[in-house]
Amino acid sequence: MSHAPTNQMDATSKETVxxxxxxxxxxxxxxxxxxIPKETCVIVAGTDMNNDARVCDGGxxxxxxxx
Numbered sequence: 001m002s003h004a005p006t007n008q009m010d011a012t013s014k015e016t017v018x019x020x021x022x023x024x025x026x027x028x029x030x031x032x033x034x035x036i037p038k039e040t041c042v043i044v045a046g047t048d049m050n051n052d053a054r055v056c057d058g059g060x061x062x063x064x065x066x067x
Contacts, residue, residue, distance in 0.1 A: 005048055005055050006031045011040040011066060042066040 006029070008018040017037070022029040022045070029045065046055035046062035056062035 004029050004045055004061070006043065006045040007055065008033050008036065009042045009044055011042050017041065040066070 004022050004024075006020045006022045007016045009016050018033060020031050020033070022031045031045070033043070043065045044055060044063070047060040048055050048057075049060050050057065056064075
């Protein structure tokens with residue numbers, strides 16, 4: 001896996017606000033979102049092995065951070 005979709009999502013509606021396609025660098029996937037709205041958001045990162053534009057399907061890598 002050379003890249004991973006990373007999404008900023010609205011925590012209430014679950015709609016994607018911004019999406020980045022992050023490239024691997026020494027086994028890590030560094031990313032940075034700017035201009036994050038004050039509303040609550042969730043950051044979700046994972047793989048899209050079947051190219052269906054959805055991350056975190058069964059069998060795919062998945063991680064999330066909300067605060």
